[in-house]
Amino acid sequence: MKGSRRVVAVGLVLTLAGCRREQEEAPPAPPPSAQQEPAAPSPEAAPEGTAPAKQPMPPDMRGALASIAPLVESVKSAVVNVEVREASPARGPRRGSPWNGGGPGSPFGGGMPFGSPFEDPREEGPRQGLGSGFVIDARGLVLTNNHVVADATEIRVQFPDGRELDAKVLGTDPLTDVAVLQLKGEVKGLPVVKLGDSDALRVGDWVVAIGNPFGLASSVSLGIVSAKARDIQVGPFDDFLQTDAAINPGNSGGPLFNLHGEVVGINTAIVGQGSGIGFAVPSTLVKELLPQLEKDGAVTRGWLGVAVQDLTADLGSALGVSKGEGAIVTEVNEGTPAAEAGLKPDDIIVAAGGRPVTSGRALTRTVALKAPGSELPLTVYRGGKKTELKAKLGTRPDLEGVASRKPPEEHAEPPHQRVGLSLSDMDPRLSRAQELPRAGALVTDVVPGSSAERSGLLPGMVVVEARGQPVRRATDLARVLKEAEPGESVLLRVAVPGGRRELRALTAPES
Template sequence: MVRTLPSRRRLARALMLTPLVALGACKPSPDVAPPDRPTLSLKTATTPSGAKVEPAVYSPALSAPGALTSLAPLVDTVKGAVVNVEVQARARPAMGGMMQGLPPGLAERFGMQGGQNPFGEGGAPAKQGLGSGFVIDPAGLVLTNNHVVEGADSVRVKLEDGRSFDAEVLGRDALTDVALIQLKGVSGKLPFVKLGDSDGLRVGDPVMAIGNPFGLASSVSAGILSARARDIHAGPYDDFLQTDAAINPGNSGGPLFNMKGEVVGMNTAIIGGATGIGFAVPANLIQALLPQLQETGVVRRGWVGLAVQDLTPELARALRVDAARGAVVAGVSAGGPGAKAGLREEDVITSVGERAVDSAGSLTRAVALLKPGSEVKVSLVRGGKAMEVPVKLGTRPTQRGEEEMTPRDATPAPLSKRLGLRLSEAQDGNAGAQVVAVESGSPAERAGLAPGMVLTQVGDQKVSGVSEAARALTAAEPGAALLLRARVPGQDGSLLRAIEVPQR
């Protein structure tokens, strides 16, 4: 099971005290003979089946006769730019006694057994998180994982030298788990590191990770690049680097360095229960996202509007295609950019612009890195004939289940959206506006609103449906605490909630 690194774990729960085993002994004095004891030599060791055990031979570079090359100079050069990221989010208020004995249907939407309080006795504790990050600009720009800062009310960053700064989230991209934050009140220049060329890495190259696993600041581990272009099914743009350098909870967002001191990846995920299998977002992908994260706070991707699958040898023969690799068009979205350009089902796409396409995933990633509205040449094979088709890219629409992000420079969103909730007409046939979705970390969530509740009053106004609720929410004064009255279908009485109206 692949999982992203949790932001915080209690160290006492993660570490088990065990008897220490000495890996080396003090050298005896020359005039004292060591006691006789049996020894084990790999030259004579065998397995239970009788097979001879051969030693694993590793020949490291030597900095001096008999001494291993130390990573200490590299660590000293870059560790000052690696930071500790602390995140807090306010707790949601408890639902109170009116939430006791919820009907089964509503209880399932809360993800609990009927009759339980969805937020426990007295409400949920405040969310706290602890991750890693690294400074990429002396003015205080820091990269970390999206899952570290998502939904944060406050972010505080601590440097290796002990200085701490409050920070704001400039931009996030959930689909690649990348976030950019800006430190506040920076005076002078901070230590920083550069993004390197992750495409230049080869499997077997040495790498080094620095982060804050379990809150243990500036922990260093080293290993090699184990594999490239790993698809771990975390999202549509998976292209992870795999490493055996030790990565643990709290390393999220920390850098993976090459031996030049350049960041070649951002540590992001591990396989639960496994040892020596960690994954990092490639630096070249991060570099491609940075301009949009800095300028607008969100990532807009190119879109062709195709359903594609990998070209297999069997499909190649059936389609009479000489290409060994590519992406086969299985469907074309009506009215989409691909349809307008004349792309057809059974076309085999072999490149997009300057990027070769050897699979469906590589096509998805190649198009996503291109700017919406730009025109690109798509090379393909159709009916055994090679051709090029110019395609004007559209903007990838938000898919079901994905978070809708609003650019910083966009016009103000409707208040219901800025509050983080979606409404529909009450499904029980009575008056009111029913909450159908609440965004994580939003003012609506902090106010204790949850899907299934029906708003019957907004401020001083009774509301009979969505339109009246929307008008009352829109008319609310920015910065005010707005009183809401809600009911739970099947329950007697009503609930009172207060929601903070965000600034326009």
């Protein structure tokens, strides 16, 4: 590919794990100056009969990381520049990927939150962009981001030693932004790097990012793991590593290394308004996807057929369980694996496949990593009692082409003074437009800071059940709240625009 290259506006993150630091005895403190605070009493000055408090010895960080040059030298030859050429769409951004979202209001960088290389919808003719990648197999397999190569008509991979090879897309998974490329031509003697265990990373571990920011090949940055399991609301399976290793446009698809030279993440996204905030797809997830991507070119996921939400303390109290984490089943679709397994609304799933379920999204990720047709044991609380179920998973349908929700209609009804709610009877016109029930108590306003706001109620929701009793009009809900004991957590079943059913726990007003 000749001619000018447009730099891919993409984010890179690399996480480094496991730098052990030995503790050493602290050197003696210098004598205090006149401006210093008085020294703490010595152990000898402790009151008679009491043992002196033992102060933890802080680690000596002076020799923690002398240089990462040996690490960089051992792995940088396998980090490549991915140059793509794409036929320009008629209008609008690249299609078929959740990684183009956003706009001026997005926290992830305005109109290009996750670094799509092609951001100008009015440009005519083929467009070019740059990203990063890394070789994981001597057969010529390269990992990168899906958004780097999506819709590409030509792909050229450039090595630090000057070699250039054409490549084709072997497999992609837009929902996790992972892509596998197959190099063409002479692939003998390729340098490779190994995928490591991202689950073993700790917050604070060193990480190294290597990539091609702004087309500057083999750029290296050092940082730490800032957080794990980040949900940045770009896909149903978000589980990102966060790092402060410097990342810039052009780094997307590049590797994130631990201090053993293992790849623990694929750099994927950056926060446009922030500095030192980047995200990487964890290597443990990538390893789960690789066999399917290599063999089938796509990922087929398991599916239960339920709608779930996180278990909170209030909802747990209302449902009669004390367990703090889990996923509440809010809907069970007919004819699905969940229905056949005997799951019911209000069931609380606390473990799946022998692993704890900490949230609704955690359950979604666990199910999605299982193959369709496999059996998944479930630990469930129903009516406060523990039970064991077993589901045979189906195949997850494509659920991502959802239309944006419209704002709810405004009503001038004054808010309820004691719980902070304004209610009205359901409007059939709104029911058709927003896929909502034809009957129920429509929430038209929620007072900021009120009990209703704390429970998660929002304008546009429709309450269809309260304390197990059907709600067909606003007066039905008002009656239930009046009958409830002061301070009681009242379990509500609500419908949200789009047809989903969820649970809310609203504290009844004090008398």
